Amino acid sequence: MKRSTLYSILLYPMLVALLLCTAPPLMSAAKVGDAAPEFTGAASNGKTLHLSDYRGKYVVLEWHNNGCPFVGKHYNSGNMQRLQKQWTDRGVVWFTILSSAPGKQGYVTASEENDYLAKMQAAPTAALLDPTGEIGHLYDAKTSPQMVVINPNGVVIYDGAIDDKATTDLNDVPGATNYVSRALEQAMAGKQVETPATRPYGCSVKYGDSTH
Amino acid sequence: MLDGLCIKLKMQGRSPSSRFSRALTFGVALLLCAASAHAEGTPIPHGTLELIAENPWIEKRELAAGQKFDVGLRFQLEKGWHIYWINPGDSGEPPRVEWRLPSGLSAGAIEWPTPRRLENSSSIVDYGYEDVILLIVPMHADPIVAAEQSAHIGADVKLLVCSHDMCIPGKAQLSLTLPIASHVSAQYSRYADLFAATRRSFPRPAPTNWRFSVADVNDSFVLTANLGRQITQAIFFPLAESQIENAAPQNPQPLATGFRLTLRKSDRLLKPIQRLQGVLVLSADQAYLIDAPLSKSGAVRSSYSIGIHPAQSLKEGSQQ
Numbered sequence: 001m002k003r004s005t006l007y008s009i010l011l012y013p014m015l016v017a018l019l020l021c022t023a024p025p026l027m028s029a030a031k032v033g034d035a036a037p038e039f040t041g042a043a044s045n046g047k048t049l050h051l052s053d054y055r056g057k058y059v060v061l062e063w064h065n066n067g068c069p070f071v072g073k074h075y076n077s078g079n080m081q082r083l084q085k086q087w088t089d090r091g092v093v094w095f096t097i098l099s100s101a102p103g104k105q106g107y108v109t110a111s112e113e114n115d116y117l118a119k120m121q122a123a124p125t126a127a128l129l130d131p132t133g134e135i136g137h138l139y140d141a142k143t144s145p146q147m148v149v150i151n152p153n154g155v156v157i158y159d160g161a162i163d164d165k166a167t168t169d170l171n172d173v174p175g176a177t178n179y180v181s182r183a184l185e186q187a188m189a190g191k192q193v194e195t196p197a198t199r200p201y202g203c204s205v206k207y208g209d210s211t212h
Numbered sequence: 213m214l215d216g217l218c219i220k221l222k223m224q225g226r227s228p229s230s231r232f233s234r235a236l237t238f239g240v241a242l243l244l245c246a247a248s249a250h251a252e253g254t255p256i257p258h259g260t261l262e263l264i265a266e267n268p269w270i271e272k273r274e275l276a277a278g279q280k281f282d283v284g285l286r287f288q289l290e291k292g293w294h295i296y297w298i299n300p301g302d303s304g305e306p307p308r309v310e311w312r313l314p315s316g317l318s319a320g321a322i323e324w325p326t327p328r329r330l331e332n333s334s335s336i337v338d339y340g341y342e343d344v345i346l347l348i349v350p351m352h353a354d355p356i357v358a359a360e361q362s363a364h365i366g367a368d369v370k371l372l373v374c375s376h377d378m379c380i381p382g383k384a385q386l387s388l389t390l391p392i393a394s395h396v397s398a399q400y401s402r403y404a405d406l407f408a409a410t411r412r413s414f415p416r417p418a419p420t421n422w423r424f425s426v427a428d429v430n431d432s433f434v435l436t437a438n439l440g441r442q443i444t445q446a447i448f449f450p451l452a453e454s455q456i457e458n459a460a461p462q463n464p465q466p467l468a469t470g471f472r473l474t475l476r477k478s479d480r481l482l483k484p485i486q487r488l489q490g491v492l493v494l495s496a497d498q499a500y501l502i503d504a505p506l507s508k509s510g511a512v513r514s515s516y517s518i519g520i521h522p523a524q525s526l527k528e529g530s531q532q
Binding site: 030031032067068069070104105137140142143159160166167168169196197198199201202203204205206207209 | 302303304305332333334335336338370372374376377378379380381453454479480481482
């Protein structure tokens with residue numbers, strides 16, 4: 001057998017295996033208990049932020065799409081703004097993340113997002129524009145409003161729904177159990193987070209590879 | 213619109229007036245209500261919704277004998293829009309119904325037809341329905357209901373209608389009046405075919421000689437099926453949310469006497485599960501309810517063939 005033939009016999013399966021291994025889209029995303037993947041985000045206020053700069057603090061990630069009725073429930077009732085204020089007042093870093101691709105529902109420019117934040121009196125630490133879906137895919141964000149809580153050691157301690165009422169009805173906000181607040185309260189009290197993962201209800205994140 | 217008019221007219225019927233005009237108003241109201249029952253339905257976002265019954269009457273004798281009768285929510289959706297299964301998958305929510313029923317009547321659980329896999333993006337997959345969908349609901353009656361002239365059934369439905377690009381919540385107030393008759397002559401039921409076709413599309417209990425087993429292997433559940441023949445195509449729809457990764461390929465692997473599916477565990481599954489319940493679709497008209505217990509970890513791989521349990525135990529997924 002010629003040397004080149006031997007190479008190709010070995011090389012082709014290896015190449016195929018390599019392709020299969022690296023094939024998107026189901027990369028291993030952040031799981032509860034794992035280290036939160038590092039990211040660099042472009043904030044609507046013009047700053048560039050790195051998750052690692054906030055090591056030592058609790059960080060909340062909130063997936064956002066202003067056209068989604070599940071998100072609307074939390075903003076039109078003032079619930080999201082209240083949570084943002086309540087927790088950032090206690091030193092928590094809060095990133096609102098927009099992973100809608102250009103042309104999809106929820107995609108906005110930096111100035112449109114700044115107008116929205118002002119109009120809604122929203123108070124996150126920053127709103128990160130993620131039109132390529134890079135941060136969304138890193139965390140395997142499925143929906144808006146999906147929520148992730150990261151502890152001061154950079155470990156994911158909660159991933160899932162904002163609360164236990166998977167509806168679009170504003171009347172369901174007052175009676176709901178808020179999983180994000182529960183996770184933060186329990187973790188800050190040195191306790192185990194009782195409910196570390198739930199199904200993140202809401203609208204699908206409008207990634208660039210969405211089918212039509 | 214006609215429904216609203218229907219309610220309005222009935223309220224007028226209660227206001228003090230002569231017996232004659234009351235009777236007249238009631239008659240007009242009845243006609244309009246009957247007309248509304250045959251209209252195209254109540255508008256919902258990108259479609260219509262209608263509360264229908266399999267038969268346009270209820271037989272007194274059957275009610276007195278405690279027999280159930282079936283009603284249904286008939287959704288008609290524009291192309292590109294969908295509603296959701298009991299487990300909606302990665303996003304969305306199934307329709308929710310609150311019934312307004314006369315005393316003596318009680319509604320059973322929705323009988324969910326076999327869902328479709330709705331690929332939203334490479335990492336997001338939902339389970340739901342497109343086009344025309346009938347959700348059948350059995351009505352159980354206390355025999356005392358047989359003494360009534362008619363049964364007025366109301367349903368308040370909250371639902372989410374989505375396309376791949378957006379979701380719109382909707383609400384509908386539906387009503388249906390069914391006469392209770394003692395002698396029913398053969399009468400045309402325009403919905404009999406739809407009810408029959410929907411029942412044919414229900415997932416059926418898997419044949420008792422089929423064997424399913426589930427092994428917990430690293431990041432996946434491996435479902436092995438022994439059906440006595442080789443199977444090349446199969447899709448599993450999990451009844452419980454957050455058990456498996458909905459968007460992950462299930463990689464059906466044909467075996468001499470069945471097939472094997474590799475179901476990637478959901479990242480949000482943090483506790484071990486006892487069983488895997490769901491709907492197994494082999495072809496367009498072959499869907500089965502399965503309920504397979506997980507083999508004990510460390511069990512010998514060749515010895516975990518365990519029979520399925522009666523599919524009737526599946527929560528809200530049962531068929532008659």
